[in-house]
Amino acid sequence: MSKEKSINVNVNGKAVELVVPAHRTLLEALRHESFVEIKCGCEKGDCGACAVLLDGEPVDSCLTLAWHVDGCEVTTIKGIGQPGKADPLQEAFIETGAAQCGYCTPGMIVAAKSLLTDNQNPSLAEIKRALGGNLCRCTGYTRIFEAVLLAARKMREEGEAA
């Protein structure tokens, strides 16, 4: 067994200490700390179910070594929107029916959140490219793309109103 190290991360605004060996992935370490909203799918970077924002950029937590995130900020699906005040993306996923079993949804919203932060008026092609690393076995994607388009519209309207 390799030695353990103390890794300090900020998860959704909360300081978390992970005491883990080098071969522990961020996915395993955070799920062990009860952040089970991060989903475990393929564990090889193919499906995007485990996506989190690392200092604002989406990464697959199953490919990320916990030792590499010391001092970083991690945002999971629970750090996007708040109870009683859903993020426009979460509202849009509900309104369009973009979730069926829901297993891919946390990763989808994390990847889409990063897209909409950079680009509030994405084309369908840009949405498809941003979500290219997220697999969904249920919806056929159409409603997911619709949800992201709707969320972008909501965000632009909110921006104009403000």
Place this chain on the structure above:
Amino acid sequence: MLPSFDLYQPQSLGDALQALAKSDEMQPLAGATNLVPDLRGKRETCRSFISLKALDDLRYINREGDRVTVGACTTISDILRDSAMQTDAPALYAAAEIFAGTMVRNAATIGGNICCGSPSADTVPALLTLGAEVTLSSASGERTVPLDEFYVDYKKSVKRADELLTSVSWSIPAVNSVNLFYKLARRKGDAITVTGVAVMIAAQDGVCCSARIALGSVGPTVFRARAAEDLLTGKALDEDLIEQAARTAADQCAPIDDIRASAGYRLQTAFSLTRRLLTQAWKQLA
């Protein structure tokens, strides 16, 4: 769970090179997008790694005169964020656009893509057509190797175990040239290349003055189709010549059958994609 391994996290390039010089077992680990799946799939047996994550001085894109130099730890997303890359390395930019998915692009490094030595590494055909060189550094010094001479066999290169690839550089394509890349795969996103083709064609008054053609996933390494390049150079571009060059390029392929495609399909698509890209370059240059 991943098998247990050691991970040394140096804070400087000097420390990293010292550690590599002292150990016979240590292997570099950059974005880990190849290494984590390979460790999990038991294809990787190394149990001692040296992390390049903290080496920020290997993560840069530099321009000096007509030379572009990219640090080994630059990610595929970093390349996409640099919009000047669309003209400084059109084929590389195209390869980055169709590389994996967003999350993998944010972690995957160009150095890792070159060093993994896979024949399906998407930046490599593009870099070969750009005439790229790589810099290899060790505790005892540094050397520059044309990327064209880097690979010796499937996943084997001239890089020594005590060396790190620190950067890759090339000259910005001339104005009278066209540089293209096409990746054939099952899907547009997140798929391993079945056949990858890159070309760089320069022409003056319809006559090809220089040609580079590189093919991926159709042999043990990515390679330059030299005979096809020679065929084009110095001649007026036309349909027949292009057809002949594409045929010659395909003749140099030695593809395998695998789960993604048969060898025959790869051979046929190596021909048709080379012809397609050469034709496109010819039309754009006219």
